[in-house]
Amino acid sequence: MCTGRVEPAFILRAFSKGADGVYIGGCWPGECHYTTEGNYHALSTVLLMKKVLAHIGVNPERLRVEWVGASEGIRFAELMNDVSKRVKELGPLGKAEGLDPNKLAFKFEAVNRLIPYMRLVERERLRMDFRKEEEYREYFDSDEFDRLFKELIADKIAMSEIMLLLRDGSKSGDDISEILCLKPSEVSKHVNISARQGLVRFDESRRVMLALAEG
Numbered sequence: 687m688c689t690g691r692v693e694p695a696f697i698l699r700a701f702s703k704g705a706d707g708v709y710i711g712g713c714w715p716g717e718c719h720y721t722t723e724g725n726y727h728a729l730s731t732v733l734l735m736k737k738v739l740a741h742i743g744v745n746p747e748r749l750r751v752e753w754v755g756a757s758e759g760i761r762f763a764e765l766m767n768d769v770s771k772r773v774k775e776l777g778p779l780g781k782a783e784g785l786d787p788n789k790l791a792f793k794f795e796a797v798n799r800l801i802p803y804m805r806l807v808e809r810e811r812l813r814m815d816f817r818k819e820e821e822y823r824e825y826f827d828s829d830e831f832d833r834l835f836k837e838l839i840a841d842k843i844a845m846s847e848i849m850l851l852l853r854d855g856s857k858s859g860d861d862i863s864e865i866l867c868l869k870p871s872e873v874s875k876h877v878n879i880s881a882r883q884g885l886v887r888f889d890e891s892r893r894v895m896l897a898l899a900e901g
Contacts, residue, residue, distance in 0.1 A: 701744070
């Protein structure tokens, strides 16, 4: 299977099922068997998901992409040994990051609810048509990408987490701020946007937010 078929959902599912690390191996850049240059698409997906993992508190080094040809058996074996060694050094998923299983599952679910949106955004706003690996890495490390990530993805993750909290019962702004470690101003912004979208409402009498629909 071409690495261009690797979706963010595949990566997230592996971590959600308890994998301590995910390795994706593809053809060398410029040697894709398909006209779609699937390995560059895979690289873009991996670099985006590394940003997402870091944002929710998971070590992004747990996700790795490397290039290896079908005839490079020795290189493949060396890579597998190195990947295995590095994952062991990182430790168990969640525990090593200081995230208890429930909090980790909560964060993965919040991201998982955004997968269709993330696919659309990646294709229409974040996808670049570079032909060098270095160009992709420079772009994903740039201030411009950080700005787009905050606007298009990070804020949506926060809103998804808020909706998950409210799904289990009403919460005050202070409750949400404390549980999600968000500034009150950020909570207010996200709740106001959700309210305009008809997803939540504010109960004046109890001073709490209520979910009106699935976010």
